[in-house]
Amino acid sequence: MKQEEFLKWLRSIELKWQKLWKEHRVFEAEPSDKPKFFITVPYPYTNGPLHIGHGRTYTIGDIIARYMRMKGFNVLYPMAFHITGTPIIAISEKISRGDPIELSRYREYISMYTKGDHETVSNILKSFTNPLNLAVFFAERIAADFEALGYSIDWRRKFHTGEPIYNAFVTWHFLKLNEKELIKRGEHVVTFCLLHQQPEGEDDIEDADINPVDIIEYVSIKFRLKNSDEYLLASTLRPETLFGATNIWINPDATYVTISWRNERLILSREALVKFKYQHPNDNVTVINEIRGYELVGRKAYSPLGTELLILPAEFVDPGNATGIVYSEPSDAPYDYVALMDIKNNPVKLEKYGISIDEVKAIEPIKIIDVPGVNGHHAEIIVKQMGIIDQRDPRLEDATRIVYKEQFYKGRMIVEDPVFKGLSVQEAKERMRNRLYSMNQAIPFYEVSRKAKCRSGGEIIVAKISDQWFIDYSLDWLKNSGKKFVEEKLIVIPDKYKKSILNTIDWLDKRPCARKRGLGTKLPFDKDWIIESLSDSTIYMAFYTIVHHIRNAGLKPEQLKPSLFDYVFLGLGDPVKVSEETGINVDLVEKMRREFLYWYPVDLRHTGVAHLSNHLTFYILNHIAIFGEEHWPRMITLNELVIREGDKMSKSKGNVILLREIAEKYSADVFRLYVASAANLDTVLDWREKDVLSVLDSLKKFIDIASESIKANCRKPMNRLIDKWFFSRFNKLLREASESLDKMEIRDYIQKIFFQFLKLFDKYREATCDEDSYCITRTVLDKLLKALNPVIPHVTEEIWEWMGGEKFLSLQNWPTPDDFLINDELEILFDNLDRIVDDLKNVLAVYKSVKNTAYIIVASPWKREAISLYVKWRDTRKVIEEIRDKYGLKGREQEIVSVVNQFIKEYDENIIKTSTELEYAVYSEAKNYIEKKTSLNIQVVWEEEARSLNIPRANRAYPLKPAFYIE
Numbered sequence: 032m033k034q035e036e037f038l039k040w041l042r043s044i045e046l047k048w049q050k051l052w053k054e055h056r057v058f059e060a061e062p063s064d065k066p067k068f069f070i071t072v073p074y075p076y077t078n079g080p081l082h083i084g085h086g087r088t089y090t091i092g093d094i095i096a097r098y099m100r101m102k103g104f105n106v107l108y109p110m111a112f113h114i115t116g117t118p119i120i121a122i123s124e125k126i127s128r129g130d131p132i133e134l135s136r137y138r139e140y141i142s143m144y145t146k147g148d149h150e151t152v153s154n155i156l157k158s159f160t161n162p163l164n165l166a167v168f169f170a171e172r173i174a175a176d177f178e179a180l181g182y183s184i185d186w187r188r189k190f191h192t193g194e195p196i197y198n199a200f201v202t203w204h205f206l207k208l209n210e211k212e213l214i215k216r217g218e219h220v221v222t223f224c225l226l227h228q229q230p231e232g233e234d235d236i237e238d239a240d241i242n243p244v245d246i247i248e249y250v251s252i253k254f255r256l257k258n259s260d261e262y263l264l265a266s267t268l269r270p271e272t273l274f275g276a277t278n279i280w281i282n283p284d285a286t287y288v289t290i291s292w293r294n295e296r297l298i299l300s301r302e303a304l305v306k307f308k309y310q311h312p313n314d315n316v317t318v319i320n321e322i323r324g325y326e327l328v329g330r331k332a333y334s335p336l337g338t339e340l341l342i343l344p345a346e347f348v349d350p351g352n353a354t355g356i357v358y359s360e361p362s363d364a365p366y367d368y369v370a371l372m373d374i375k376n377n378p379v380k381l382e383k384y385g386i387s388i389d390e391v392k393a394i395e396p397i398k399i400i401d402v403p404g405v406n407g408h409h410a411e412i413i414v415k416q417m418g419i420i421d422q423r424d425p426r427l428e429d430a431t432r433i434v435y436k437e438q439f440y441k442g443r444m445i446v447e448d449p450v451f452k453g454l455s456v457q458e459a460k461e462r463m464r465n466r467l468y469s470m471n472q473a474i475p476f477y478e479v480s481r482k483a484k485c486r487s488g489g490e491i492i493v494a495k496i497s498d499q500w501f502i503d504y505s506l507d508w509l510k511n512s513g514k515k516f517v518e519e520k521l522i523v524i525p526d527k528y529k530k531s532i533l534n535t536i537d538w539l540d541k542r543p544c545a546r547k548r549g550l551g552t553k554l555p556f557d558k559d560w561i562i563e564s565l566s567d568s569t570i571y572m573a574f575y576t577i578v579h580h581i582r583n584a585g586l587k588p589e590q591l592k593p594s595l596f597d598y599v600f601l602g603l604g605d606p607v608k609v610s611e612e613t614g615i616n617v618d619l620v621e622k623m624r625r626e627f628l629y630w631y632p633v634d635l636r637h638t639g640v641a642h643l644s645n646h647l648t649f650y651i652l653n654h655i656a657i658f659g660e661e662h663w664p665r666m667i668t669l670n671e672l673v674i675r676e677g678d679k680m681s682k683s684k685g686n687v688i689l690l691r692e693i694a695e696k697y698s699a700d701v702f703r704l705y706v707a708s709a710a711n712l713d714t715v716l717d718w719r720e721k722d723v724l725s726v727l728d729s730l731k732k733f734i735d736i737a738s739e740s741i742k743a744n745c746r747k748p749m750n751r752l753i754d755k756w757f758f759s760r761f762n763k764l765l766r767e768a769s770e771s772l773d774k775m776e777i778r779d780y781i782q783k784i785f786f787q788f789l790k791l792f793d794k795y796r797e798a799t800c801d802e803d804s805y806c807i808t809r810t811v812l813d814k815l816l817k818a819l820n821p822v823i824p825h826v827t828e829e830i831w832e833w834m835g836g837e838k839f840l841s842l843q844n845w846p847t848p849d850d851f852l853i854n855d856e857l858e859i860l861f862d863n864l865d866r867i868v869d870d871l872k873n874v875l876a877v878y879k880s881v882k883n884t885a886y887i888i889v890a891s892p893w894k895r896e897a898i899s900l901y902v903k904w905r906d907t908r909k910v911i912e913e914i915r916d917k918y919g920l921k922g923r924e925q926e927i928v929s930v931v932n933q934f935i936k937e938y939d940e941n942i943i944k945t946s947t948e949l950e951y952a953v954y955s956e957a958k959n960y961i962e963k964k965t966s967l968n969i970q971v972v973w974e975e976e977a978r979s980l981n982i983p984r985a986n987r988a989y990p991l992k993p994a995f996y997i998e
Contacts, residue, residue, distance in 0.1 A: 032731070034724075034727070037727075037731050038697070038698055038701075038727075041698040041699075041700060041701065041730075041825075041826070042694065042698050044825055044826070044828075044829045045179070045181065045694075045698060045699045045700065045825040047825075047829075048181070048824070048825045048828045048829065049178055049179065049181060049825075051839075052183075052839070052841070053178070055839070057183070057839055057841060057842065058106075058108065058183040058184060058185055058841075059185050059187055060105055060106060060107040060108075060185050061105075062105075062625065062626055062629035062630070063105050065103065065104065065105040066103070066104050066105065067104060067105045067106075067107070067629060067630060067634070068096075068099040068100075068104035068105065068106045068107070068634050068635070069106075069107045069572075069630045069631070069632070069633050069634045069635075070092060070095060070096050070099070070106065070107070070108050070633070070634060070635045070636075070637065071092075071108075071109065071572050071575070071633055071635075071636055071637075072088055072089055072092040072110075072636075072637050072638060073088075073113075073568075073638050073639075073642065073646065074110060074111040074112055074113045074192075074568070074571070075112060075113065075173055076112075076113045076114070076118065076234065076564075077112045077113065077114055077119070077165075077166045077167075077169040077170040077173060077191070078118045078119045078122055078165070078166070078169065078486075079122075079136075079137075079140055079169055080140055080143065080144075080169065080172065080173070080176070080689045080690060080691055081173055081176065081689065081690045082673075082680060082687050082688060082689050082690065083673055083680075083688045083689075083690065083693065083702070083706070083718060084241075084639075084672055084673040084680065085690065086180065086673075086690050086693065086702065086706065087639075087670055087673050087706045087716060088637065088638060088639050088670055089177065089180070089182060090180065090182075090702070090703050090706050090707065091637060091668075091670055091706070091707070091712070091777055092108070092182075092637040093108065093180075093181070093182045093183055093184075093703075093821075094703070094707060094777060094821045094822055095635065095637065095668075095772075095775065095777075095821075096108040096183050097183055097820060097821035097824060097841060098772050098821045098845070100183070100841070100842070101817065101820065101821070101841075101842075101843060101844060101845040102844075102845045103844065103845075106183075107185060107188075107575070107630055108182070108183055108184050108185060109184065109185050109188040109189070109575040110174070110177065110182075110184045110186070110188075110189055111188075111189050111190045111191060111192070111571065111574075111575070112166075112170035112173065112174075112189070112190070112191040112192070113191070113192050113234075113564065113568060114163075114166035114167075114170070114191050114192050114193045114550055115192045115193065115549065115550050115551030115552070115561075115562070115563075115564045115567055115568075116232065116234045116235055116546075116549045116550065116551065116563060116564030117227070117231065117234075117235045117485065117486065117487075117546065117548060117549040117550075117564075118234055118235060118486040118564075119162045119165055119166050119550060120162045120548065120549055120550060121235075121485060121486035121487035122137070122159070122162075122165060122486065123159055123160060123161065123162035123165055124487060125487065126156065126159045126160055126165075127160045134156065136682075137156055137159060138152055138153075138156055140169075141155050141156055141168075143689070143691050143692075144172045144175075144691065155168065162550060163193060163550070166191065166193065166550070167191070170191050172691075173690075174186070174189065176690040176691055176693075176694070179690075179693075179694040179699060180690065180693065180694070180699045180702065180703065181699045181700070181703070181824050181825055183824075183841065187579040187582075188575045188578050188579050189578075190574070190578050192550075192551065192552075192564075192567060192568070192571075193550050193551070195588035196578070196581055196582075196586070196588050196591060197552075197571075197574065198551075198552040198553075198588065199588050199589075199591035199592075200571070200574050200591065200596065201551075201552040201562060201567045202552060202553075202555045202593070203591075203593045203596040203597075204567075204569075204570055204653075204657070205544075205552075205554065205555055205556075205562065206555055206593055207656075207657050208502060208653075208656060208657070209555075209556065211656050211657075212503075212506075213502050213503050213504075213506070213509070213656060214500065214501075214502060214503075214544070214556075215500075215501055215502075215503045215541065216498060216499065216500050216501075217497070217498070217499065217501075218495060218496065218497050218499070219495070219496055219499045219501050219541050219543060220246060220310070220477055220493060220494070220495050220496075221246075221493070221494060221495075221496055221499065221543045222236065222244060222246065222479060222483075222491050222492075222493060223309060223491065223492055223493065223494035223496070224485045224487075224489040224490070224491055225305070225489055225490045225491075225492060226485060226487055226488065226489025226490070227485065227487070227489055227548060229546050229547045229548060230494075230496060230499065230543045230546060230563075231485050231491060231546075232543070232546075232563045232564060232565050233565060233645055234563075234564040234565060235485055235486060235546075235549075235563075235564070236483050236484070236485055236486070236491055237483065237484050237485065237486050238681075239483070241641055241672060241679075242481065243480075243641065243644060243645075244479050244480055244481060244483045244491065245479070245480040245644075246477055246478075246479065246480070246493050247268070247477070247478050247479070247480050248475050248476075248477055249266040249267060249268060249353045249354070249475070249476045249477070249478055250266065250267055250268070250270040250463075250464050250467060250468075250473050250475065250476075251264040251265065251266045251299075251353065251354050251473055251474050251475070251476040252264070252265050252266075252267065252270065252273065252334070252335060252358070252467060252472065252473040253295075253297070253335065253471075253472055253473060253474075254279060254332040254333060254334055254335075254340065254358065255332060255333045256298075256330060256331075256332050257330065257331040257332060257333065257339070260296060261289060261296040261297070261298055262295065262296065262297050262298065263279060263297075263298050263327075263332055263342075263356050264297050264298065264299045264303075264354040264356060264474075264476070265279060265354065265356045265357050265358045266352075266353035266354045266356065266357060266476055266478075267357065267358065269360075269363075269364075269435070269460060270460060270463040270464045270467060270473070271444065271451070271456060271459035271460045271462075271463045272360040272363055272364065272399065272400075273334060273335070273336060273358070273360075273463060273467075274336070274397070274399045274444070274446045274448070274451070275360040275361075275362050275363065275396070275397040275398070275399040275400075276334055276336075276338060276340060276358045276359065276360055277340065277359050277360065277361060277367075277371070277394050277395070277396065277397060278340050278341045278342070278343050278358070278359045278371070278394055279332055279340050279341070279342045279343070279356065279357070279358050279359065280342075280343060280344075280345035280347075280348050280356070280357050280358070280359055280367070280370065281324045281327050281328055281342055281343070281344060281345070281348065281356060282300075282324045282344070282345065282346065282348040282349070282350055282355065283323075283324040283325040283328055283344040283384075284323075284324060284325075284346075285300055285301075285323075285324045285348070285350035285355055286300070286301045286321055286322070286323060286324070286350070287299065287300055287301065287321070287322045287323070287324060287327065287350075287355065287356075288300075288301050288304050288318050288319075288320070288321050288322070289318070289319040289320050289321075289322065290304065290307070290316055290317060290318055290319060291315075291316070291317040291319055292307075292311070292314060292315075292316050292317075293314065296319065298322070298327075298356070299354040299355060299356065300350035300351070300354060300355025300356070301321065301350070302350050302351045302355060303350070303351075303353065303354045303355050303476070304316075304318070305492065306476070306477075306478070306492045306493065306494075307354075307476070309492060309493075309494035309495065310476070310477055310493065310494060310495045311495065312494070312495055312496075312497060313497065324344070324350075325344070325384065327342050328342055328343065328344045328384045328386070329341075329342060329384045329385055329386050330342050334358070335467060335470070335472040335473070340358065341386070341390065341391070341394070343359070343370075343374055343386070343391070344374070344380065344384065345370045345374075345422065346422065346423065347366055347370060347422045347423065347427075351482070352478060353476050353478050354476055359371060360396075360397075360399075361396040361408070361410060361411075362396035362397055362398050362399065362400070362408040362409065362410060362411075363399070363400055363408075363409050363410055363434060363438060364410055364431065364434075365410045365413055365414050365419070365427050365430035365431050365434060366422065366427050366431065367410065368396065368408070368410040368411055368414055369414055369419060369420070369421070369422045369424070369427065370422045371394060371396075373421070373422050374391060375388075375391055375392055375394075396408045396410070396411065398445065399444060399445060399446050400438050400442040400443070400444060400445065400456060401442065401443050401444075401445045402437055402438055402441050402442045403441055405437070409434050409437070409438065410430075410434055413430045413433055413434055414427075414430060417429070417430055438456045439456050439457060440457075442455065442456035443455055443456070444456070444459045450462070451463070477493035477495075478493060479491055479492065479493055496543070499543055499545075500543070500544055500545040500554060500557065500560055501541040501542055501543045501544050502541070502542045502544045502566060503540075503541050504536075504539040504540060504541065504542055504648075504649075504652055505539070505540045505541060509652055509655065509656060510536055510537070510539075512655050513536045513648075513651055513652050513655055514533055514536050514537075516651070516655060516660075516663060517529060517532055517533055517536070517651065518533065520663075521651070521663075521664065521665070521666070521667065522665065522666040522667070523666075523667050523668075523669075524666070524667070524668045524669075524712070524774070524775045525669070525711075525712055525713040527713065528640065528643060528667075528669050528713075531643045531644070532643060532647060532648060532651070532667075535643065535644050535645075535647075535648040536648055536651075536652070539648060539652075542565075542566065542649070543563065544562060544563055544566035545557075545560035545561060545562050545563055545566075546560065546561050546563050547559065547560060547561070548561070549561050549563070549564070551563070551564065551567055552567055565645055565646060565649060566649070568646065568649075569646070569649045569650050569652075569653035569654075570650075570653050570654060570657060570658075572633050572636075573600055573627065573631060573658075575630075576623075576626050576627045576629075576630045576631060577599060577623040577626060577627060580619060580622065580623050580626070584615070584616075584619055586615060590613045590614055590615055591613070592612060592613050594608070594609050594612055594613070595609055595612075595613050595615065595620065598620065598624060599620070599623045599624050599627050600627055600657075600658070601657075601658070601659070602624070606620045606621050606624070631658075631662045632654075632658075632661070632662045632663055632664055632665055633664050633665065634665050634666060635665070635666045635667070635668060636650065636664055636666070636667045636668075637667075637668045637669070637670075638667070638668075638669060639669065639670055639671070639672065640669050640670070640671055640672070641672070642669075643669070647667060650664065651663075651664060668712065668775050669712060669713075670712045670713075670716075671710070671712065671713060671714055671715045671716065672715050672716070673706075673715070673716045673717075673718055674715055674716070674717050674718065675687075675688065675717070675718045675719075676717070676718070676719055676720070677717060688718065697723065697727075699825060700730065700822075700823040700824070700825050700826050701723065701726060701727050701730060703822050703823060703824075704726050704729075704730060704781065704785070704822055704823055705718075705722070705723050705726045707777050707778065707780075707781045707822045708726065708778055708781045708782060708785070708786065709722065709726075709778070710778060711776070711777075711778050711779075712775065712776075712777065712778075729785070729786065729789060730823070730826065732789060733785070733789065733826075734826060734830070736789075736792060736805070736808055737808070737812060737816075737830045737833075738830075738833070739801075739805045740805040740806070740808040740809040740812055741809065741812070741830075741833050741834055742805075743802065743805040743806050743809055745802075745805075745806035745809060747806075749806070749807055749810065751956060752857065752861075752952060752953055752956045753795065753798055753799060753861070753956060753957070754807060755852070755854060755857055756854070756857045756858060756861045757791065757795050757807055758807075758810075758811070758849070758852045759852055759853050759854040759855075759857055759858055760791050760858055761788070761791065761811050761815075762848040762849050762850065762852050762853050763848070763853050763858070764783045764784055764787055764788060764791070765784065765814060765815075765818055765846060765848040766848040766850070766853070767783050768780045768781075768783040768784035768818060769818075769845070769848070771783065772821075780822075781822055784815070784818045784819060785819060785822070788815065792804060792808060795807065797960065797963070798957065798960040812830075812834065813834070813836075813846070814846035814848075815846075816830055816831050816834075816836075816840060817840065817843055817844075817845060817846045818845075818846055820840050820841060820843075824840075824841055827840055828840045828841065855944060856944060856945050856946065856949060857949070857953070859941045859944060859945055859991075860945055860949060860950055860953040860991075861953060861957075863941075863991050864953070864954075864957055864960070864961070867887065867954070867961065867993065868961060868964045868965060870995065871885060871961070871965050871967070871995060871997075872964075872965060874995060874997060875965065875967075875997070878997065883967070883968055883998055884967065884968040884969075884970060884997070884998045885965070885967040885968070885969055885970070885995060885996070885997045885998070886970050886971075886972055886977060886982055886995065886996040886997075886998075887954055887961070887969060887970070887971045887972070887993045887994075887995060888972055888973075888974050888977045888982065888984070888985050888987075888988045888993050888994040888995070888996065889947065889950060889951045889954060889971065889972070889973055889974060889988060889993050890947065890974050890988040890989050890990050890992075890993065890994075891918075891947075891973065891974040891975055891988070892947040892948075893914050893917070893918040893920065893927075894930045894947075894974075894988075894989065894990055895942060895943070895945075895946070895947050895990045896914065896917075897910055897914045897927055897930050897931060898930065898931065898934045898942050898943060898990065899943050900913055900914070901931050901934065901935075902943055907928065907931050910927065910931060911924050911927045911928065914927050915927065926986065930989065933989060939991065941991060942990045942991055945990070945991065947990065950990070950991070951971065951973065954971045954993070955971045958971060967997070974986070974988040974994070977994075977996070982996050983996050984996050
């Protein structure tokens with residue numbers, strides 16, 4: 032079957048099994064007497080189709096869900112859709128305005144799903160001017176994409192976050208937070224959209240899901256201009272370096288402004304002025320005049336330490352970053368060092384501003400930080416090591432990170448000031464910041480960590496908002512409970528990410544939780560505000576447990592009163608009174624309570640690492656704030672991002688692969704197999720087309736093997752040593768694969784049970800014949816299919832049907848390895864065959880004359896026994912006496928010594944794990960295999976027999992290293 036025919040066949044059987052699973056409601060989970068396993072992944076945002084990066088996360092979640100189902104657990108794997116916030120509104124607005132890029136993109140998206148004519152597509156696109164239509168359209172299509180990938184989801188429990196029934200749940204959630212005094216109102220620093228004039232969260236900012244936008248606090252230090260009452264505001268992230276300041280940098284081509292603020296005159300860039308005003312909304316900020324950057328160049332200013340500094344021009348200074356002015360500390364800042372060297376070597380530039388070249392040449396770096404092993408100026412050393420010679424070299428970012436990291440963790444201050452002398456860089460940074468603020472010699476200036484825009488194109492800045500609603504995550508009781516829980520009870524896989532969660536809890540403060548525009552739930556105590564998209568998505572997992580009952584009973588949103596959720600989720604109140612208040616049948620009230628108690632807590636939350644600094648921490652802390660400890664999350668697993676052919680995926684590059692394309696261009700099982708096997712959870716997965724095609728070939732090979740095995744006419748018994756080796760290796764692979772899955776090591780699991788099985792099959796077939804290889808595979812195919820079902824469910828269901836398997840393979844029990852068939856000794860000896868073959872080939876390569884017969888000379892039993900006795904006694908003399916007397920080796924004592932010494936030199940524990948008799952038997956049985964690999968006539972003989980026949984080199988035979996003689 033050619034590749035395209037094979038893919039067509041794959042897609043056909045995938046549709047077949049998806050339809051059957053749905054018809055038979057295979058994955059609908061109800062409470063039972065079985066142990067439960069509740070797994071969730073983040074509900075997707077429905078502003079467009081998802082891509083393979085999302086698919087990696089959801090596929091891993093499904094693999095785990097399917098595995099736990101086969102392990103005997105009652106598994107609930109639900110799904111919903113996220114529509115709240117501003118992103119969907121932003122797209123809808125662009126479509127309403129006739130934005131050509133957005134219209135083209137969404138016309139293409141719609142065409143992917145509908146396959147309709149131009150008019151149909153246009154009508155759907157027109158309907159997107161209503162943001163809810165856009166959200167619901169893509170929610171339905173994403174659900175179809177998930178079904179096309181074979182996800183074992185209980186779709187009865189789906190909802191979207193704009194539904195009134197969900198709004199009622201979120202209302203209750205916020206009323207509970209308010210009861211715990213976690214909802215506050217006041218002044219707060221937030222990411223803010225200049226276009227929409229409101230705070231914007233991660234979901235509202237373009238690409239913030241893969242490239243987060245953080246708020247950074249710069250220390251803006253006041254440098255008084257000489258002969259003036261005006262101050263330059265120079266911003267830094269490292270205020271401790273003020274001791275080493277040598278000059279000030281200004282962008283000569285930028286425009287700066289002098290402002291009057293709090294009875295002071297400050298100078299900052301025109302771009303910074305906008306941010307400054309938003310960060311001081313209650314202050315009067317008056318612009319006195321504008322100045323071109325070159326007008327400031329050549330003047331002098333005084334630092335708060337009293338040092339007179341020359342103002343010099345520098346192109347690297349970004350007027351759009353912080354205040355647009357920086358001071359220079361060339362000893363520890365690579366940018367400053369390169370810029371200083373550059374201007375020293377460019378006297379023409381200095382003449383333009385009337386600056387003396389001698390004055391500039393006199394500026395030298397001042398060493399203020401000592402780092403063990405760094406002799407000289409740190410920035411200079413790193414710059415020269417990297418070969419950087421231009422201040423526009425992008426590698427300066429890397430150089431800066433290297434220096435800062437080493438100094439932050441290892442550096443100590445070597446300054447004369449007794450308050451700072453000997454302090455670590457970490458301590459000095461904080462102490463200098465506090466000193467400058469307390470003495471009014473600096474102010475904080477907040478900046479975003481990267482240039483960012485909202486999804487409508489509005490510029491994102493940092494603003495200070497008054498009367499902003501927020502969740503106060505800074506409360507000691509909440510932080511302490513969160514850290515204690517994460518440290519002591521929460522399982523995080525990979526474990527290295529636990530530290531990130533703890534760090535986030537540490538720095539997390541007040542989180543804005545409401546906006547003035549967007550889709551979502553209105554704040555219950557201030558209806559002018561709408562709860563933002565991350566704050567309404569922290570405990571929705573609880574809603575999965577009851578939403579199907581709400582729908583089935585036709586309950587109205589107004590019936591979903593806080594008292595209902597209090598009883599169902601917290602056990603508060605009386606069910607009869609709840610029934611009377613809500614009009615909901617008391618049996619249904621109690622049924623919802625029982626269902627919640629059965630499923631909760633969430634046993635596993637699987638997501639991507641981008642959620643570490645926000646959603647996951649909110650998820651943990653909101654559960655701690657609202658639920659009893661018995662209902663706090665149990666485990667979190669994470670996976671890294673997906674890139675393509677070594678590049679990040681982005682719309683602008685046109686290299687995004689959408690999930691819809693998977694079902695059409697590839698197939699569900701090919702995709703699942705690839706994303707499961709290509710990378711560990713904590714490794715970025717690089718989607719490479721040639722590797723995908725290689726996986727496709729491997730899947731086809733596996734299906735061919737299974738098909739031939741089922742058709743094979745097998746009669747002879749499988750009791751040779753090679754057969755026992757196969758059974759041993761297979762059962763060990765099955766055991767190790769199961770252990771890997773238990774530890775959530777997904778790649779390791781599939782590498783063992785799929786790819787290593789294919790290698791096992793090939794090796795066995797090479798050692799025997801096609802018929803034998805198919806027959807022996809037939810004996811293990813039942814277990815193999817079950818073990819592969821979580822990752823390639825469609826293919827394995829189909830082969831299971833070929834075998835005459837009953838019911839659905841997806842509902843069968845996980846296979847148990849036959850441990851009694853595992854024979855480590857046989858595996859060691861058969862693995863050793865490859866070394867023997869390689870050794871023979873090496874000999875043949877040296878001696879190129881015609882060869883015929885090769886003797887494989889197996890070491891005498893006494894040699895292995897001598898080694899075993901040495902390991903036991905560690906006494907060579909005693910070993911010599913024992914072996915000599917037992918085997919009659921008087922006069923051959925030196926041979927015994929040589930064997931023991933060789934073992935000491937080349938220690939190999941496998942020698943004492945194997946027997947001489949079985950070693951001889953394996954080589955003898957494998958005689959035909961070795962002949963096939965070497966084109967020699969092989970004779971296997973004992974060492975003593977070889978000696979009696981005067982075969983040369985017989986005495987060199989050693990356990991697991993037989994001697995060779997080639998005639």
